[in-house]
Amino acid sequence: MSRLATAFARARTENRAALVTFVTGGDPTPADTATVLDALVAGGADVIELGMPFTDPMADGPAIQAANLRAMAAGISTAAIFAIATAFRARHPDTPLVLMGYANPMTIRGADWFATQCKAAGVDGVICVDIPPEEDDELGPALRAARVSPIRLATPTTDAARLPAVLAGASGFLYYVSVAGITGLQQAAQGSIETAVARLKAATDLPVAVGFGVRSPEQAAAIGAVADGVVVGSAIVDLVARHGAAAGGPVRDFVATLRAALNRKETVA
Amino acid sequence: MTATPTLPNSLRTLPDERGHFGQFGGRYVAETLMPLILDLEREYRAAKADPAFQAEFDGLMTHYVGRPSPLYYAERMTAHYREGAKSGYGAKIYFKREELNHTGAHKINNCIGQILLAIRMGKTRIIAETGAGQHGVATATVCARFGLPCTIFMGAKDVERQQPNVFRMKLLGAEVRPVTSGAQTLKDAMNEALRDWVATVENTFYIIGTAAGPHPYPELVRDFQSIIGKEAREQILAAEGRLPDLLIAAVGGGSNAIGLFHPFLDDAGVAMVGVEAAGRGIESGEHAASLTGGRPGILHGNKTYLLQDEDGQITEAHSISAGLDYPGIGPEHSWLHESGRVDYLPVTDREALDAFQLTCRTEGIIPALESSHALAALETKAQAMREDQIIVVNVSGRGDKDIYTVADALGAQL
DSSP states (O other), X not given: OOHHHHHHHHHHHTTSOEEEEEEETTSSOTTTHHHHHHHHHHHTOSEEEEEOOOSOOTTOOHHHHHHHHHHHHTXXXXXXXXXXXXXXXXXXXXXXXXXXXXHHHHHTTOHHHHHHHXXXXXXOEEEETTOOGXXXXXXXHHHHHTTOEEOOEEOTTOOTTTHHHHHTTOOSOEEEEOSSSOTXXXXXXXXXXXXXXXXXXXXXXXXXXXXXXXXXXXHHHHXXXXXXXXXXXXXXXXXXXXXXXXXXXXXXXXXXXXXXXXXXXXXXX | OOOOOOOTTOXXXXXXXXXXXXXXXXXXXXXXXXXXXXXXXXXHHHHHTOHHHHHHHHHHIIIIIOXXXXXXXXXXXXHHHHTTSOTTBOOEEEEEEGGGSGGGBTHHHHHHHHHHHHHHTTOOEEEEEESSSHHHHHXXXXXXXXXXXXXXXXXXXXXXXXXXXXXXXXXXXXXXXXXXXXXXXXXXXXXXXXXHHHHHTTTXXXXXXXXXXXXXXXXXXXXXXXXXXXXXXXXXXXXXXXOOSEEEEEESSOHHHHHHHGGGTTOTTOEEEXXXXXXXXXXXXXXXXXXXXXXXXXXXXXXXXXXXXXXSOBOOOOOSSGGGOOSOOOHHHHHHHHHTSSEEEEEEHHHHHHHHXXXXXXHSOOBOHHHHHHHHTHHHHGGGSBTTOEEEEEEOBBSGGGHHHHHHHHTOOO
């Protein structure tokens, strides 16, 4: 079983949702990212999403835009992202690591090159924000050939007609973007999330993780009661912004509160 | 948008059904936007086939925009280049006078088409990005005309250097939102417009200002702008009884150029030059020439030539012309470049400024700095062609908006 499947299965065995956490690679500096990633694991994250910075992050709100700028000012590069991933894999052999980012940095040297690098660095999955199924002739097949999971996004606007196309070739987990919007701002109504998750779970056996706008342990717990995974990004990125190279402790403590909230699933549900 | 018979092996049949021009174009957008993009495509196909839509578009073009724009024989410009040319050389130069349109540029053609689509789709709010402010003014204009609220995203740097257009947009009732992220120019305004759109897809229509972005935008913008080339074709046939030998247009995103070129693409005898902004020179690295100095990549919904580094990070463009200050280009131009049908030439800020002044003095026309790039190409093209040959230059916009920039560049105090 893949690391991703194992992580979701273990959370399910423990009768809780998996905690998926996002930070931007190279934030506050490429050298300090390892400390932040270790803090995520220490706090109890089940899956790590490592953001690949891009000059034009069209789907991101102010927090992650700023993180991209910090990382780029500190000299992040694609080679440095893969070095961060490789070192993470050596320190944490079992924690799934997913790269999240935009099409151009992922495909500029060719989809095969990128997939091969992912494989070599021990990356388990890839979320590409701006390659919808209609344009996935190269990246998805290259990742699958390298046994790296292409993780697809479903949104509130993904209707029943489109859902099969989104699910075709999806693996790892299905990422439900709970608001039509950018990262870190609005928060979806709990009722709409429950309806959407039920609809998605009826259509796929993949775990369904819910993200965008999830900032507090309370929200995480409520979503965790209905979804297989909860994604928290901007709230953690904000801590990195505030504490910089000293973010390890605050990030670990915050992630631990998220994880504790998910562990109490039964009392919330 | 009248159906013109298409020859076999036509260059005018693209994009394909997935929005691709060869390897370029496509729909590289977040999943949230995909259903809307597909919906827009369906609605555009229906509108294209609807005579009532076409009639409303044509009526507004005539009575509101003031079309057809003249095709004007630039007699003194022609004489200027004949002087000093080899005997029998110096082509006859015509200007396609898009600067005489309502709002002062070609941008209005596209805005009229898109707002009619927006209304047809039941959208109640309009957003747009703008660089020089010409597209912003054109969008604010059609929003005022049709009574729809409108938000224009504009790089903070552009807000500063295009104050007259900012004030125009406000007078027209638009909200101008300065964008302070990234380089604070056109690409960043487009990012911010996309961020707004992804959160407001239910009620909002995004009027993209150039022949770029996700399919079907490059196609529909081209179709609306093709009125330029269709008129030019009829006008030159009436004036000269034959087609021109060369078309010249400036290319930022490339909507005025594709509008002029497209109706002529299958006429093998008509050569075409797209002029890219070379800023302080290609070798300086400070330019906006995506084809000359970039390579293919994915940005803003389409695959096309982009200015970028080896990691695929987008680099900042530079041009004295805010309307050309964009690190990408419409995907059809990338395809026309690779297929060799159109030549793309770089022209520097300095050369554009010289052409700006020359056009003022020889023709009594103050051209936009964007259009001045096209006019600058006459320096190398006009004298290399015979007297009996014909060049059509697209004067895509008027330069009143640029007088502060030009004054600054020439060291004049206003």
